[in-house]
Amino acid sequence: MSKHKVEQVSDFFGSMGLRVDPETAHRIVRIASRNGVGGYEQWMSNDGTSFFPASQTQPKLSPGVYEIQQDMSRGLFFERANMSSEGLIRLPDTNCDAVIDEVRCFWEREDKFTSFGLAYKRGLFLHGPPGSGKTSAIRIVCEDVITRGGIVIKFTEPHLMARGLRILREIQPDIPLVVLLEDLDSLIQRYIESDVINLLDGIDGVTKVVFLATSNYPERLGPRIVNRPSRFDRRFYVGPPNEASRRLFFKYLMTQKGASGEKPEEVAIANLDQWVKDTEGMSIAHLKELFVAVHILGTPYAHAIDLLQRMETLPNSEEYNGDDEECITDSMCEVAVDDSAMKVAL
Numbered sequence: 001m002s003k004h005k006v007e008q009v010s011d012f013f014g015s016m017g018l019r020v021d022p023e024t025a026h027r028i029v030r031i032a033s034r035n036g037v038g039g040y041e042q043w044m045s046n047d048g049t050s051f052f053p054a055s056q057t058q059p060k061l062s063p064g065v066y067e068i069q070q071d072m073s074r075g076l077f078f079e080r081a082n083m084s085s086e087g088l089i090r091l092p093d094t095n096c097d098a099v100i101d102e103v104r105c106f107w108e109r110e111d112k113f114t115s116f117g118l119a120y121k122r123g124l125f126l127h128g129p130p131g132s133g134k135t136s137a138i139r140i141v142c143e144d145v146i147t148r149g150g151i152v153i154k155f156t157e158p159h160l161m162a163r164g165l166r167i168l169r170e171i172q173p174d175i176p177l178v179v180l181l182e183d184l185d186s187l188i189q190r191y192i193e194s195d196v197i198n199l200l201d202g203i204d205g206v207t208k209v210v211f212l213a214t215s216n217y218p219e220r221l222g223p224r225i226v227n228r229p230s231r232f233d234r235r236f237y238v239g240p241p242n243e244a245s246r247r248l249f250f251k252y253l254m255t256q257k258g259a260s261g262e263k264p265e266e267v268a269i270a271n272l273d274q275w276v277k278d279t280e281g282m283s284i285a286h287l288k289e290l291f292v293a294v295h296i297l298g299t300p301y302a303h304a305i306d307l308l309q310r311m312e313t314l315p316n317s318e319e320y321n322g323d324d325e326e327c328i329t330d331s332m333c334e335v336a337v338d339d340s341a342m343k344v345a346l
Contacts, residue, residue, distance in 0.1 A: 007025075010022070010025050041055060041056050042056075060175075061078060061175075063146045063147075063148075063150060063151055065081045065082070065154065066152065066153055067079050067081045067154045068153060068163075070160055076164055078168075083142060083152070089252050090140060091136075091241055091245035092244050092248065094133065094242065095137075095236040095238050096140075099124060099126060099141065099236050100144070102124060103144065103210055104144065106122045107176060110208065120207040120209075121202060121207055121208070121209045121210070121211070122209075122210045122234075123200060123210075123211040123212075123230070123232040123234075124212050124233070125214075125218075125225075125226060125232040125234070126212075126214045126215075127215045127218040127238070128237055128238035128239050129283060130283065130285070131285030131286065132241075133283070134238045135182070136284065138182070138212060145176050145177075145178050148176050149175065150175055150177060151168075151176075152177075152178045152180060153177065153179050153180065154180050154182075155181045155187060159195065161199055162199055162203055165179075165206045166204070166205060166206065168206075170205070174208065175208070176208055177206075177210070178209070178210045179210070179211050179212065181196075181212070181213035182214050183214065183216070184196075184214065184215045184221065184225070185215045185220040185221055188225070189220075193222070197224060197225070200232070240281050240282055241283075241284060246275075246280075247276050250272055250275050250276065250287065250291070253288075253291045254291075278305050279305075282308065286311075289308060293307075
């Protein structure tokens with residue numbers, strides 16, 4: 001934000017005998033800029049003849065995660081998106097581990113690709129059941145490229161992506177780039193498959209890029225997607241975490257400090273072998289739910305693990321018989337009803 005603009009606001013109110021502190025002056029300038037009033041600092045021109053008032057500019061996109069959007073009046077723009085990496089851990093001996101290593105190796109081999117005259121791009125496809133850890137692997141890869149000074153682009157409409165990537169490479173030709181295509185099967189259904197394929201096949205001038213896609217339902221994708229190197233050069237099955245990964249994940253959760261500043265009960269760590277054994281074949285999402293149920297909601301361990309194991313059998317409305325097998329049998333809540341309200345206390 002221009003210091004000059006803030007000083008102008010302060011001087012304006014001062015001329016009327018009013019005192020405005022710097023924080024309030026900053027807020028006034030921000031509000032004016034958002035509403036299209038003022039906020040201009042320089043002139044913009046594409047041809048050297050026509051000049052348009054412009055706000056503050058930035059020569060390069062800073063490292064981070066972005067989405068490419070379209071504004072009807074201003075045109076194409078990059079919008080910063082949130083992607084939390086808090087609490088991510090790298091699980092050993094899994095394909096997630098292999099994905100991370102593959103991408104890191106790619107960033108270190110630019111000279112090799114160039115020396116052989118090959119396009120410096122890579123496509124990786126992760127598939128597996130929901131909750132198996134695909135998203136965690138992706139976030140670790142994204143965190144790594146951002147640490148390298150690169151950016152991540154979340155996939156939107158294919159033609160908009162193509163234009164945006166060309167513009168990005170025109171302004172920042174050498175920045176490492178990751179393009180995320182999460183739930184690729186849904187993207188193929190939403191857009192024309194050939195448009196997505198054309199994007200994967202490469203855009204002129206867009207190199208130094210990793211296309212990273214995921215799907216819970218790879219059978220919905222045709223061979224033009226999943227059996228075509230140079231679009232997706234490697235496929236990785238990301239299944240339920242193995243014993244070593246489950247142990248590491250539970251131990252990580254059990255040694256974190258809670259909101260009260262206290263760590264979970266030591267008895268949980270003592271029973272870690274039992275937790276690991278009982279959760280064989282379960283996903284990361286199941287492991288997290290077991291921890292939440294026992295240590296945050298206070299559900300008895302035996303009941304919590306029983307409910308999670310029952311979830312392997314999908315419910316079927318045709319089998320409803322009036323008995324709710326998934327009801328809470330152990331008393332977790334005390335319900336008191338009076339004339340005015342119902343209070344539920346955990």
